[in-house]
Amino acid sequence: MVPCSCFCHSVVSMALGMNYLARRGAVFVLFSLFSYLFCVGEGRFNAFRTFRSKPVSSAGAAEELWFIQKLDHFNGADPREWKQRYFVNEAFYKPGGPVFLMIGGEGPASPAWMESGAWLNYAEKLGAFCLMLEHRFYGKSHPTPDLSTDNLHFLSSRQALADLAHFRTVMAETRGLTNSKWVAFGGSYPGSLAAWFRLKYPHLVHASVASSAPVYATVNFPEYLEVVQRSLASENVECPLLVKKASDTLVELLKDPKTYDNITKDFNLCSRLQIQTERDSAYLLETLAGNFMDVVQYNGDNRGFEGVLGTNITIKVLCSVMADASLGEPYARYAAVARLMMTTFSTKCLDASFSTYLKDMTNTSWEGPAAGGGRQWVYQTCTEFGFYQSTDSPNQPFTGFPLPYHVKQCADFYNVSAKQLAEAVAQTNEYYGAYNIRSSRIVFPNGSIDPWHVLGITRNISTVLPAVFIKGTAHCANMYPARSEDPPQLTLARQRIFMLLQQWLKQ
Template sequence: MFFLLFLFHFSHAKLFRQGLLPPPMTNVPVPQESWFNQTLDHFKPGDTRTWNQRYWINWEHFRPGGPVLLMIGGEGEANPVWLNAGSWLDYAKKNDAAMMLLEHRYYGKSHPTPDLSVKNLNWLSSKQALADLSRFVVEMQAAHNLTGKWIALGGSYPGSLAAWSRLKYPHLIAGAVSTSGPLRAKTNFYEYLEVVQNALETTKQGCSEVVKDALKRVKYLTAHRVGWSLLTKKFNLCTPFDGTVLTDVINLFESLIGNFEGIVQYNKDNREFEGAKWMNITVETLCNIMTNPTEGTSLERLKIVNDLSLLMAEEKCLDHTYKTQLEELQGTLWNQTAAVGGRQWTYQTCTEFGWYQSSESPLNPFGDIIPARFFEYMCSDIFGPRFDISLLERGVEDTNTYYGGLDIEVTNVVFVHGSIDPWHAMGITKTNKSGMEAIFIEGTAHCANMYPGSKDDPEQLKNARRRIGQLISQWVK
């Protein structure tokens, strides 16, 4: 799966900001990969084409008759490190459960088609992915004589899939843990930056205002040629800034505000992957920089944050150009950069979800610098004129109709969110519906409860992990 570092300084980072669950670190050997003969199109019985889907199994804690915990892969390569790490390992031990991880179609090495051309992306959807899960469950039950109940787990987009799998296939999935899962598709997801602003301000008073002031200064510099030269040098741009190219201007703002978004979304989540020397970079780190008057003007402080982000991403310069962005996302070969997940996830946002993190909030957290239309027009630029705003809006409406959005009617599902995670704005954080439970953890970020526990974790986070374990035990027994 993607690492947070990958997100830094991609001008289209917000298209990826959906989730990307970085794996925890473990020295325990991981199970070998296996391959499953999967159906290409589950909704056309006459289409008999198949492909090989990758999965992993950990039988270490399983006893005959025991349940299966199924972790759902998402919009990046599935990582088998999860088979020996994370909070679900404790749930497996407690319930004598097998642990399985199924990679999402079109991501990682699970390639249903020869390439990623537009015509071959036709079978990339959450509906097809859920049908993959159902067929996988049925075939694994038969192949391994599994009689216990199945629990689906996932974080971020896979968290949505976990809830939806229980909704659509309740005879196969006995319960689901939906962590940080957005359930409401929405084209203009301006709430994302509202949560980011609140996280900065609650971390250190005045932090968000300084960031906003710095962005105002950047906007002023984009209006004249002297400012263009200054921006090129100050933010170490790979190519000279040209303020007449509106898409490049928006991309620059995307990157500068993205430096804060990424840290907020994954703040203190205990993931500890290789390169963990950057784990001490938190919201507090950035706010300490932005509120330190000895570092110069707000613009100078924004430069320091940008330099830090480049260092973390091991990038020599910041490529802010829309042209580079399009070239990467237009790549159709599996061995190209976009095939890591960028092109595929962009396609899903353009056809199913939207979730474009604009700055067009009525609360105006960081100024009117990133319009939703920028992302909407990008769909046409990447995939062709057929992928217009009308197609996007129909896709979003269909998604909410098909799954129910925030009005989903489902039982044996727990929805888990952190208050600092911007994605909680599209999820269920409280509910009175029978059979559903919501856990909202103050002060935690994206998918925090899925990572190994620490003695320094907030008490609410510790309680959340315990409660999830109790629910799983109830569902399987």
Template sequence: MNLLITCLTIFLTMSPLTLALRFRQGLQDPPKIGVEPPKEMWYNQSLDHFKPGDSRTWLQRYWINWEHYKVGGPVLLMIGGEGEANPVWMNTGAWKDYAASVNGAMMLLEHRYYGKSHPTEDLSVKNLNWLTSQQALADIASFITSMNQEHNIKGRWIALGGSYPGSLAAWARLKYPHLIHGSVSTSGPLKAKADFYEYLEVVTDALDKTRPDCSATLNDALKKVQMMTRKRSNWGSITNMFNLCTPFNGNALVDITNLFETLIGNFEGIVQYNKDNRDFEGAKWTNITIDTLCSMMDDNELGSSLDRLKAVNDLSLKMSEEKCLDHTYKSMVSELQEVGWDSTGAAGGRQWTYQTCTEFGWYQSSDSPKLNLGKLIPVRFFEYMCTDIFGPKFDIDLINKGVEDTNTYYGGLDIEVTNTVFVHGTTDPWHRMGITETNKSGMEAILIPGTAHCANMYPPSPQDPPALVAARKRIGELISKWVSD
């Protein structure tokens, strides 16, 4: 399933299973620079914006960079998403150049329930009641109103976000146009959909564009694993082949699905973030690309397709610094059932899973009619997971209602909003849930060939393809136009 999030750190430390479920969504961290970020500050935020008389508040974290600001200038607001906000962004990224060009301030607001912005004492189901995109948008509106008063800001506000916050940026302009004058929605999925099988379609296409037989070799290996799961005599070989933490049990269907979700997820995560401009001195594993994986899947010296799949899984374990692969459904669910703020799930997994179960869906299944994978990862696997994590009320009907309500409230791909640009990369699977072309007045779409998730938000690089360079330039032109109209 899967901003402002410290994805790189979590990507390297969390279990592969949690990774597969949680972190194929989100903006990864930019390169660190020598400049100290501004200090964190706290805004006294309302718990429930839509219940008159509810006076409860909590402290929401934010940062401000006034470096480029001149009196009367605009404010560029980067919206936080499904993980801890990283203040490194306050001194880097494409938006820093935009701020300099328009004499604007830079502000970053952490999303409620993520990072250190804790509205409630824990993450129990009753306390997740106020975790919605609508409440998050109202947080933004309240924050803007307060900052205007506190700092006597007269300039216009421009919202920016990547991935889920890319969606929030567009929705914020839609719902609060009197506060937000323009929005840059990067890699933002706008259409809620439970069965997001299109994700794997894009992954397969990306593999084949890299090497013609890459996905075919992967499919062959997956079918061989599937055959092995059906005979008890092969279970020990599966355990050893994929370095499982516990013996494989072919009678546990959810564990089988979980194993396939991880094996395929090893490819999905690399495709989504392929060559996304985070390659910097001291960084780990940013050089692992689609080319890397497809070279392995095409390497006859590694052995059969099964041996090559094993090699990719070994690499993934090495990247995550895990000694073994915990493939059990019970372990994954148990982690996401934890309610304490100091739990592993509180890094974002439990909260984001809750949002997918109540608002968005976006489950990356293998149900595509275009792919020959069958029911390796059925959408019902994720739908039943909602019930197992949060309780019987969180069933398939609730997911479907949440998806329908979200599309009705925001408009899905039929959204009508002005002063908004939608930016996507063709290699990013999330572009299939976003706007990649439009002829509506006030809306613009930029589809960048060959680029990955949120690529245009990272600092420019000499290796950037011309289309990415042009996209950043066009975004800057639009921001300049919006703040000066």
């Protein structure tokens, strides 16, 4: 997921802020999954219900274990080490069975995944030993004393892959799993890591399931909002038109300071609206658009099993509010959506202040308000991925947060210039291959409603690099526990993935 998605921006609440991240960069976090609440995993890159046959403990009670890891895998002269958190589930293991490794993402690793999820269904059937490794710099895995930009230089997908490689090597030796076949799992950004782990360390990883994985890095990602428009229209063709009318009205109102008191009241802002720069208005507009972006990304999924709030808010619910003429003009309905989200997350008011966001994101303490993943993930977007969901396309319903607004934050937070960002993104695609991955035994599930599918693999690259494109599903939907209301195409997708694993483990 995303993988995805969150932390950085206090949208409607801390939980919505996590959603923003998942959305913002693949988001997910999937195995952070909104543990604070950021995208399983986007990213803003969640939660679910249960399927579970042999629970190993009560929810969230999986034992924390710790692994000694090198700070810098690419500098043999640097002896520094740190402790990385991981979890184990041996309940399904049968001697000679495979090892399943769930990859953590841009947020805290959630122990709920050690008890439930589609991967554990596969593990039970295949007799797998299950591990989950938390990503460096997220959750409780703190490699450095703080989150200063100098220390964040040790945060990258390449260092994370090297963590996985060393962890896999040592675990195989110490737990007697040397002859076992290892399978990597991940969703959103961790889905990308799962694919890249197989790509870069094929001698260590036999196969990978890369769910909702954005494998193509791009500075500007306006296609995200284009998918949001199409997904809203799939529910009601008038819905994105009403959203656009409301957004355009707000943009016009923001031009007149006399309207600021009314806007403050309409959207229940925590403090009186002040627009001193274009970034102030862009932040407000992006925050409100985020209500729709987040719901689309996770529409109708089964995140409830992990305790995530708001899973009852779907595209259908938002579009029904936007279609309710009794609420007034589209602008008033737009405000009603914001209030609905605040009520859902028990948030008293909406903090839409860019100055507050800037202060939070430049706080380098592990106790800082953005240390749950926001400061770290946005750093990765500025130094590796981009993924900025701008309003630069005319084929989407929002206005007011163009690419320069996003790019300037890299300079504000980490002193990364636009040129450095562009070069870093190009290097990422050069290193991993973007859409042109050349490997084997990697399956790429994606959902058609999920905006991240645009940056993923949705068609077979080859017979050994298949795609599973699931119509009508959202971000990382195939990873969640099964439930009776799942659409048949989602059930078939999970079955397809299992059949591939069966086949590949025989090879």
